[in-house]
Structure formats: structure tokens, C-alpha cells
Amino acid sequence: MSQSNKELQNRFEMKTVLETSRMLIESRSSDFVLNNLLLIIMGKLLSAKAAVLFYDPIKKIYKIEKAKGLKNISEGDQVKISLKESQKNCSHITYNDFSDQLPKLAENMENSIFFPLRTSNQHIGFLFIGPKATQKPFAPHELEFAESLCIISSVALSNSLLFDELKNTNRKLDRRIHELNTLFDLSKEFNLLTDREKISSIFKFALLGQLFIRTFFLVYKTPDKNTLLASSGIKKSFDQQEIDTLFELCPTEVKAVDDHCYDKVESLETNQITNIIGISIQGEKVAVIGVGERLNKETYTETDFNFLKSLSNLAVVSIQKTFLLEERIDKERMEEELSIAKSIQRGLLPDPIPTIKGVDLAAQTISSREVGGDYFDIAETPDGSTIFAIGDVTGKGVPAAMLMANLQSMLHVLLPVDIGLNEATERINDLIFKNTPSDKFITFFWAKYFKDSNVFRYVNAGHNPPILLRDKSDQIEELTEGGLLLGAMETISPYDQTDIQLYSGDMIVCYTDGVNEAMNQHQEEFGEERLYELILNNRHLSSQDLMNKILSDVREFAKNKLGDDLTLLILKIN
Amino acid sequence: MKNFKINHRESSGLDVLDLHGELDAHTASQLEESLKLLINSNKSNIIVNCSELDYIASAGLGVFMAYIEDVRSSGGDIKLTNMNERVYNVFDLLGFPTLYDILEDEQDAVERFSNEN
Numbered sequence: 006m007s008q009s010n011k012e013l014q015n016r017f018e019m020k021t022v023l024e025t026s027r028m029l030i031e032s033r034s035s036d037f038v039l040n041n042l043l044l045i046i047m048g049k050l051l052s053a054k055a056a057v058l059f060y061d062p063i064k065k066i067y068k069i070e071k072a073k074g075l076k077n078i079s080e081g082d083q084v085k086i087s088l089k090e091s092q093k094n095c096s097h098i099t100y101n102d103f104s105d106q107l108p109k110l111a112e113n114m115e116n117s118i119f120f121p122l123r124t125s126n127q128h129i130g131f132l133f134i135g136p137k138a139t140q141k142p143f144a145p146h147e148l149e150f151a152e153s154l155c156i157i158s159s160v161a162l163s164n165s166l167l168f169d170e171l172k173n174t175n176r177k178l179d180r181r182i183h184e185l186n187t188l189f190d191l192s193k194e195f196n197l198l199t200d201r202e203k204i205s206s207i208f209k210f211a212l213l214g215q216l217f218i219r220t221f222f223l224v225y226k227t228p229d230k231n232t233l234l235a236s237s238g239i240k241k242s243f244d245q246q247e248i249d250t251l252f253e254l255c256p257t258e259v260k261a262v263d264d265h266c267y268d269k270v271e272s273l274e275t276n277q278i279t280n281i282i283g284i285s286i287q288g289e290k291v292a293v294i295g296v297g298e299r300l301n302k303e304t305y306t307e308t309d310f311n312f313l314k315s316l317s318n319l320a321v322v323s324i325q326k327t328f329l330l331e332e333r334i335d336k337e338r339m340e341e342e343l344s345i346a347k348s349i350q351r352g353l354l355p356d357p358i359p360t361i362k363g364v365d366l367a368a369q370t371i372s373s374r375e376v377g378g379d380y381f382d383i384a385e386t387p388d389g390s391t392i393f394a395i396g397d398v399t400g401k402g403v404p405a406a407m408l409m410a411n412l413q414s415m416l417h418v419l420l421p422v423d424i425g426l427n428e429a430t431e432r433i434n435d436l437i438f439k440n441t442p443s444d445k446f447i448t449f450f451w452a453k454y455f456k457d458s459n460v461f462r463y464v465n466a467g468h469n470p471p472i473l474l475r476d477k478s479d480q481i482e483e484l485t486e487g488g489l490l491l492g493a494m495e496t497i498s499p500y501d502q503t504d505i506q507l508y509s510g511d512m513i514v515c516y517t518d519g520v521n522e523a524m525n526q527h528q529e530e531f532g533e534e535r536l537y538e539l540i541l542n543n544r545h546l547s548s549q550d551l552m553n554k555i556l557s558d559v560r561e562f563a564k565n566k567l568g569d570d571l572t573l574l575i576l577k578i579n
Numbered sequence: 580m581k582n583f584k585i586n587h588r589e590s591s592g593l594d595v596l597d598l599h600g601e602l603d604a605h606t607a608s609q610l611e612e613s614l615k616l617l618i619n620s621n622k623s624n625i626i627v628n629c630s631e632l633d634y635i636a637s638a639g640l641g642v643f644m645a646y647i648e649d650v651r652s653s654g655g656d657i658k659l660t661n662m663n664e665r666v667y668n669v670f671d672l673l674g675f676p677t678l679y680d681i682l683e684d685e686q687d688a689v690e691r692f693s694n695e696n
Contacts (some may be wrong), residue, residue: 124643206611211638
């Protein structure tokens with residue numbers, strides 16, 4: 006080659022290097038850089054085989070990033086290069102010298118060269134160039150040319166790799182922002198929803214869209230049982246036993262599904278669930294979510310799982326909220342019904358207390374709950390007499406109130422019927438026995454008062470004996486005659502009715518066990534003795550005042566904590 | 580109320596859904612209804628034209644995820660067309676271009692369907 010030719014060639018090479026370097030540095034795509042780099046060197050060095058290998062410092066292996074004319078390997082393959090660090094710092098490595106340490110990338114590796122790609126502080130990888138088509142070794146100026154290009158490209162590559170990494174980081178950031186938006190959107194949406202189906206459907210779609218999956222399920226602990234709340238792509242549904250086992254099995258963290266899980270819950274395998282996660286709220290496991298593989302085969306990152314947890318948490322809290330809401334609505338409805346029942350029950354009692362000529366009368370009932378099982382009545386019969394009644398149904402609340410209403414209606418049906426008090430008691434007993442469970446009964450006392458003769462005819466069916474206090478006597482008498490309490494058994498022996506003659510100043514006090522069994526904080530009962538004494542000491546009071554005195558004393562004794570319904574009916578003959 | 584609307588029309592024997600407005604958690608169920616309706620009447624060549632779609636949230640994307648398998652298993656496809664850049668970015672961000680045909684124009688989708696069948 007003549008001197009001028011050589012010069013021309015040098016200048017040509019210099020120009021190529023300059024132009025290539027400008028193009029490479031301006032480019033931000035490593036793919037573009039690599040492609041050009043390989044093509045230029047292959048053209049210049051007349052080789053049909055070339056590749057770029059990138060070093061993965063974490064796995065300590067090399068990846069074929071770009072390959073041309075190579076049959077044995079393809080892009081993405083991984084190879085090992087076991088050169089020492091110092092050996093990687095030379096300008097080029099001939100395969101012939103290090104054939105043991107270098108990978109065999111082509112059929113014929115003779116005379117092929119590895120050029121290190123590096124910047125001052127980073128080893129990027131190697132550029133591999135196969136043998137010349139002519140099989141001759143490369144000339145020094147050819148190697149020099151390739152070396153120059155490699156140095157320049159390394160900087161460009163390092164830049165574009167950095168750029169790629171930045172792009173990647175930005176994309177990750179965008180995804181995180183999108184995740185946050187999704188969570189924000191959903192929390193807004195869930196707040197407005199009370200429909201569980203709607204919540205679970207929105208949850209499902211957000212999950213599928215955000216994580217790019219098609220198979221998932223969420224098992225949730227409702228107040229009654231563990232149940233499947235939402236799912237997608239499930240081919241074989243989980244039975245109740247599997248759901249319960251799964252719930253037990255899953256820790257409150259991310260768990261990759263293993264053979265043990267598949268053994269225990271077969272549907273996990275059938276549905277190709279790869280990960281399960283237990284969701285806990287305030288330390289209690291409330292849900293288990295399972296997901297299948299992502300459609301783009303990417304593995305789940307920790308942030309993906311965090312998103313999954315947050316989203317599930319949000320959905321579960323919203324679902325819990327709907328249950329609480331329902332409970333509250335139920336409770337409100339119940340309260341409303343009770344308040345209606347209360348006013349109905351109040352309507353069953355005489356109000357106002359009728360006035361009966363020649364009798365000073367007072368009566369009141371106090372329920373420990375909205376409605377109660379105590380009963381009293383004062384009613385006129387067709388023959389002009391008056392019926393006084395007091396009763397106490399076992400138990401409290403609604404069931405007792407219903408039975409009390411039943412008793413009230415029987416009494417009023419029997420009122421105009423011309424039968425004796427004892428016989429009427431018998432009929433009531435038989436009816437109640439027939440119509441109520443055997444553990445429900447009523448203690449009942451009633452009397453017919455003939456105001457012309459002042460005769461007081463009574464039947465006591467197992468009720469706390471009313472007190473008779475005669476004028477000018479300090480002796481309490483108890484009205485005990487009658488028979489068994491109502492509803493316990495069918496009438497075997499007839500009820501006795503007893504007549505007593507009343508005189509002016511005589512007093513009768515009827516009460517239910519809410520009075521004598523009122524309890525103080527030492528678990529002591531108010532008791533009959535205390536009641537008798539109270540009545541004796543206050544016998545001069547009117548019926549109304551005596552009743553108020555008894556009520557206030559009992560209340561004070563029990564510190565206002567009345568455990569049972571309480572009723573008083575007091576009459577005094579003028 | 581959010582402004583979201585779906586229009587259904589037929590074009591060259593294919594079913595086209597035109598999406599208008601914002602497709603988010605709140606409106607996703609409307610898209611689900613429309614897709615279900617088509618699938619239940621055995622229409623499986625579906626084009627979703629997004630030219631008037633202003634915004635899409637993950638829940639909106641999820642609806643496509645939930646039904647793509649049903650549609651493909653009956654030999655059809657859902658092809659998405661005419662997205663604005665903002666909407667496309669969301670699809671791209673979550674990896675949809677690897678699984679879904681996302682095309683410039685509705686006509687491209689029509690052609691692709693006719694080549695496939």
C-alpha cells in the first residue's frame with residue numbers, strides 16, 4: 006500500500022470514527038447504538054459474525070444483547086466469561102490466547118476477537134467479532150479502528166443504559182402514581198357504596214386491570230362464616246371446607262403456594278394460584294387473597310403485593326362497613342317496632358285509672374324494658390261490679406308482653422260472660438296451658454268487688470299474696486286462697502274463690518315480684534317484711550301517695566336499677 | 580353524575596362500542612354490562628373505539644381483562660382503537676399492548692378482523 010493510499014485510509018477511518026461517535030453520542034437508544042456499532046465494525050473488518058455481550062454484575066454472567074450472523078446463540082442467551090479483572094482491562098483479547106475462559110460463540114472461533122466495552126469506572130461487557138471471511142488474522146490498523154470505536158461506543162452505551170434505567174425508573178414511578186390513584190379512586194367510590202356486590206365487582210376490576218392478572222379470589226370472614234367475596238378466572242370453585250382450610254393455612258403475609266398448600270387445598274392447584282396473602286385488620290385475620298400468574302409472565306414485586314394488600318384492605322373494610330350498617334338499620338327497625346309495641350301495650354292497660362265510687366284507687370306498672378310482662382286491670386262487669394286484676398308473666402321483654410296481651414284479651418272476653426270467678430280462672434288456665442310452651446306461665450290474682458255489699462271475691466292463682474290491712478288493725482293479712490298459677494298444667498282441682506267483707510278504712514295492696522324482689526347492691530332483696538312495715542307506717546296516706554312512697558323507696562333501695570317489671574294496685578275503702 | 584356513555588353500533592358486521600367520557604371505578608360496570616350483552620348474544624368480534632374516551636382507571640382496564648378470555652375462547656377478539664395519548668399511556672403502563680390489539684384507527688381493526696377470519 007502506498008503512503009498516500011495509507012493516508013487516505015487513515016483519514017477515512019478517522020472520519021468514520023468521528024461520524025459514528027457523533028451519531029452514537031446523540032442517540033439515546035442503546036439498541037440503535039449497538040446495531041450501528043456492529044454493522045460498522047463488521048463492514049470495516051469484513052467479518053460476518055459479531056455480537057455484543059452485556060455484563061450483569063449481580064448474576065456475574067454475560068447476556069447476549071445483540072448478535073449478527075451467529076447460529077449457535079441467540080439474543081438473550083447467557084454465557085460465562087471467567088477472565089480476571091485485570092485481563093478485562095486490555096484493549097482486545099484474542100480467542101486463540103484464552104480459549105478456555107471465553108465462550109464459543111461461533112462454529113469457528115479461530116482468530117476471533119473480544120473487545121472490552123468499558124468506561125473509566127464501569128465494565129459494560131464485550132464486543133465479539135468473528136474471524137474474517139478470508140480467515141486471515143486482523144491487521145493492527147483494523148484492530149485499532151475497532152478499539153477506537155469501542156471506546157467511543159462505550160461512553161454512548163453507558164449513557165444510553167443510564168437513560169434506559171432512568172426511563173425504567175420513571176415508568177415504575179408512573180405505575181406507583183397510578184396505583185395510588187387507583188387506591189384513592191376506590192376509597193372514594195367505596196365510601197358511597199353500601200352494596201356488597203358492587204364493591205366486590207369494582208374491587209375485582211381494579212385488581213385485574215392494575216396487576217394485569219386474570220385469576221384471583223378473595224375469601225372473607227363474614228359474621229357467619231368464611232365466604233368467597235370476589236373472584237375471576239376461577240375454573241373450579243372452592244367448596245366450604247377448602248375455604249375454611251385455606252383461611253387457616255394462610256399466614257398474614259405473602260406466601261408462595263407450595264406443594265403442601267396444593268395437598269391441603271386442591272382447588273389452589275386446579276386454578277393455578279401462585280401466591281396467597283392473608284389480610285389482617287387490627288391483628289385479626291379477616292381475608293385471604295390468592296392470585297395466579299401475571300399475563301405478561303412478570304413476577305410480582307414487593308410493591309405489587311403491597312398494592313394488593315392495600316386494595317384488599319380497602320375492600321374488606323368497606324364490606325365490613327356494610328355489615329355494620331345493616332346491623333344498625335336492623336337495630337333501628339327493632340327499636341321502632343318496640344316503641345310501637347310499647348304504645349300498644351300501654352293501650353291495653355286502663356288509662357286513666359277509672360274512679361269507683363266509695364274506693365280510693367291507684368295503680369301503676371313500670372317495665373324494666375320497653376315492654377314487659379306485668380299486667381293489671383280495672384274493669385266494670387255488666388252487673389255493675391268491678392274487676393281488679395294483677396298478673397305477672399314469666400320472663401321479660403317481648404315474649405312476656407305477648408302473653409300478657411293474650412291474658413288481657415281473655416279477661417275482657419270473659420268479662421260479660423255470666424260465669425263465676427273460679428270457673429273463669431279455670432278457662433283462662435286451660436287456654437294458656439294449651440297455647441303456650443310449658444315453661445311460660447302467669448301468676449295471677451283477680452277479684453270482683455260488689456260495691457253495694459262491699460264484698461270482695463277473689464281468686465289467687467299463684468300470685469304474690471295481696472295484703473289486706475283492716476282499719477284499726479296492725480295485723481297484715483295475706484290473700485292466698487285460689488289455686489295453681491296459670492298455664493303450668495291443665496286444671497285438675499277447681500280454683501277456690503273466697504269472699505271477704507270489707508269495711509270503711511280497709512286497704513288492699515296488690516303487687517308483683519318486682520317490688521319485693523328488688524335488689525340492692527349487696528344482693529339483698531327488698532322483701533315482704535320491709536314492704537309490710539312501709540305500708541303500716543304510711544297507712545294514713547291516700548292510695549296514690551302510698552303507691553308513690555312504695556315506688557320511691559323501692560327505687561332508692563335498688564339505686565334505680567330495677568331488674569324486673571314492677572306493678573302496684575292499691576285500693577282503700579272510704 | 581360522571582359523564583360516561585357507551586354507544587353500540589354495527590360496522591361491516593362487527594360490533595363497535597364507542598366509549599365517551601371517563602371510565603373509572605364508578606362507570607366500569609356500564610362497560611361490563613355492554614360487553615356481557617354482546618358475549619351473551621354470541622357476538623365476539625368486538626371493536627372498542629376510544630376516540631371520545633377522556634380518561635381510564637384501572638377498574639376500566641380490569642373489565643377488559645375479565646372478558647378477553649371469554650371472547651377469545653369463542654374465536655373472537657376485543658380490539659381497541661383510536662386512543663388518545665393519555666389513555667394509551669395508561670394501557671401501556673400496565674402492560675396491555677402485549678396482550679391486546681391496540682390500533683390507530685377503527686378501520687385497521689376492521690381489516691385485521693377480516694384477515695383473521
